[in-house]
Amino acid sequence: PPLAAATGPSPLPEATLEKIALAEVPAASPSAQGQILIVNGTQTAVPWVLTDGQIGLADYGVTDQLGGTLLSNNQPDRQPVQWFTDPGGAVELAAWVDGGYRYLDIAPLAQRHGWQVQPQGNVLQITAPPAQVIAVRREALSGGERLILDLSGPVPATLSDSADALTLTLGATAADRVLREAIASPAGAYLGSLTVTPVAGALRFQASASQPPRLSTRANQVVIDIRADTLQPHSIAWAPGVRWQQRYVSVAGQPFPVYWLQLDPAQVSLRPIWTDPTTAIGTAPLTTIAQRWQAAAAINAGFFNRNNQYPLGAVRTNNNWVSGPILSRGVVGWNDQGQVRMDRVVLNQTLTTASGQRFPVQAINSGYVQAGIGLYTPTWGPTYRPVLEGETIVTVVDGVVVSQQAASTLGAAGLAIPSNGYLLALRSYATAAQALPPGQRVSLASELLPATLAPFPNLIGGGPLLLRDRTLVLDAGLEQFGRAFATQAAPRSAIGTTPNGEILLVAVHNSPAGSGPTLNQLAQIMLQLGTTDALNLDGGSSASLYLGGRLINRSPSTAARVNNGIGLFLQ
Known part of the structure; x- marks a missing residue:
């Protein structure tokens, strides 16, 4: 049966609503859960759970x-939400984290506004009166434009993700006169002419836009x-130990939008x-990687070759090199006790034969190649395909060379890496x-320098290093980055x-006045x-910050695919 009847606003007194809003975090097993949400006929993928009378979305x-x-x-267990309320009148919803998502109990909204909420299999259907x-009104803003829709009451409002278009779906109806006036309203410099299309149980307003639109609500208004x-x-x-922050930070008078997660290790x-x-x-996409590893949050990390998709820098987990460091670039290392260290790092590896001949190994499991020896272990994958023509591939099993083959003799499948x-x-x-x-x-021997980084089982490379002990140590040339990259x-x-041991995962984007930050501006931010110590990670279209099911710093349509990242797991 429906959890809330769509017969009009709930007659529950305010005190009862407050009690519902402040309900305790669910302890019992969910009575139903799924991944599909339908709001007034519009379907999308959103995790939901029903438990102890709470509707977690x-x-x-x-x-x-x-x-x-x-x-x-x-x-963390209380989340104020502005939904068709004036400033200061937010509704507070119970919140809890489970399976990498943070659920908010929308039962108070359903009760108060007469929603019909119906679970069926993997689907949760919400129908609002x-x-x-x-x-429909337009207002000029300094450097922009505002569209205001005056309503008879609150309804679900969905703004589609787009950088250059407005697509608003509203569970509402309108008189023909209102729609004609909205459509006839002339286009502005920032928002084009409106079109209005009836869809299942709703109206869809569309127009071109010069910037990504942002939706907010006030009492009986969508803005x-x-x-x-x-x-x-x-x-x-x-969540406990996780604070999500975002605001503008100015460097020499230029504001940059900054998104970050403040973590207690x-x-x-x-x-x-x-x-x-x-x-x-x-x-x-970072979202795909984070969900594959069941991380609650993540940030993109190291560099990689977009063509062959090989990593270009350090990735070490539990003392196992997924990919080795290159070019003395900056890395961040950490352990399970919450200790973190950043520095420029070198991995010296030496191959020694039984007769005492010694050969330096240039890199391990890396897409960075030059004359010398590249080492590829089972962590690289089941097979190795030569990166360069003319390579000679030596197979070593249990410390003994078993074969030596020219790359030209290998087929397209490459050569198996022995376990x-x-x-x-x-x-x-x-x-x-x-x-x-x-x-x-x-035999193989390796030495990680500086030795202070060797004890850290987890390492991720990026670069350049930005700060050490609150001192600017940025030197892109020292880490062999080109001049164009550096500037x-x-x-x-x-x-x-x-200083108190917290870790910040940070994404910075284009200033409203123009471009994103330079490396020097990033250090200032x-x-x-x-921060006392800071390291630059891969940026540009790779810059992605994931939290609880979505990117919080940019539209996923503008985010590039990445090779690796740093995942956050709740204890």
């Missing part, structure tokens, strides 16, 4: 599908702003994550090839630590956020 479902705005809070659109500086500042206690754990646990190769050994890719290195015939016994302005990702 993933928090981004409340914002993206109902039109709510999450407001700042100090308790339609409101009337009384008027759409089209302007460059629409970031809604907030500081949300999202005593209450959360971090792990390197990458596209596919069975291989170091590949790319995918109890490794491959050596010899590149323009005839001396090593002569010293490694089948039957030759060999360009672009969206950025970074990781930093604070990290200082303003209170």
Whole structure:
């Protein structure tokens, strides 16, 4: 049966509503759960759960599908939401985290506004009584335009994700006169002419837009702003040990939108994550990678080759190299005790034969290639395909060379990497090839410098290093980044630590006035956020910050696929 009848607003007294809103976090097993939400006939993928009379909807479902705005809070189990209320009149919803999502109990909204809520299998259907659109108005803003829809009452409002178009779906009806006036309203410089289309149980308003639209609600109003500086500042206690913050941070008078997760390492754990646990190769959206590893949050991390999808920098998990460091670039290392260290790192590896010949190994499990020896272990994947023509591939099993093959003799499938050994890719290195015939016994030794990083089982590379002890140490040339990279302005990702041991995962985007930050500006932003040590991560279209089912820093349609990241796991 429906959980709430659509017979009009609930007659429950305010005190009862307050009690519902502040209900305790569910302890019992869910009576129903699923991944599909239908609101007034419009279907989308949003996790939901029903338990103990509570209707849990993933928090981004409340914002993206109902039109709510999450407001700042100090308790993870209480989330104030602005939904057709004036400032100061927010409704407070019970909140809990489960399976990597933060659920908000929308039962108070359903009760108060007469929604019919019906679970069926994997689907949760919400039907809200339609409101009337009384008027549609445009207002000029400084550097933008505002569209206001006056309504007879609150209804679910959904704004489709787009950087250059407005698509608003509203569970409402309207008189022909209101629609004619809305359509006849002339286009502005920021918002084009409106079209209105009836859809199942709703109206859809569409127009071109010069900036990504932002939706908010006030008492009996839906407000759409089209302007460059629409970031809604907030500081949300999202889960124990996880605070989601966003606001503008100015460097020399230029504001940048900054999104970050403030983490208490005593209450959360971090792990390197990458596209596919069975291989170091590949790319995918950060959201896909995070969900594959069941991380509650994640940030993109190291560099990679977009063409062959090989990693280009350090990824070490539990002391196992998924990919080795290159070019003395900056890395961040951490352990399970919450200790974190950042530095420029070098991995010295040496291959020694039984007769005492020694050969340096250039890199391990890396897409960065040059003359010398490349080492590929089973962590690279089940097979190795030569990166360069002319390679000689040496197979080592249990410390003994078992074969030596020219890359030209291998088929498209490549060569299997032995589970109890490794491959050596010899590149323009005839001396090593002569010293490694089948039957030759060999050993590998490695040394990570500086030695202070060696004890950290987890490492992720990026670069350049930005801050050490609140001092600017940015030197892109020292880490062998090109001049263009060192000076360009672009969206950025970074990781930093604070004096009290907290970890910040940070994404910075284009200023309303133009481009994203330079590396120097990023360092200044990290200082303003209170970090003592900070490292730049891969940026540009890769800059992605994931939390509880969605990217919080950008539209997924603008985010590139990445090779690896840092995943956050709740304890």
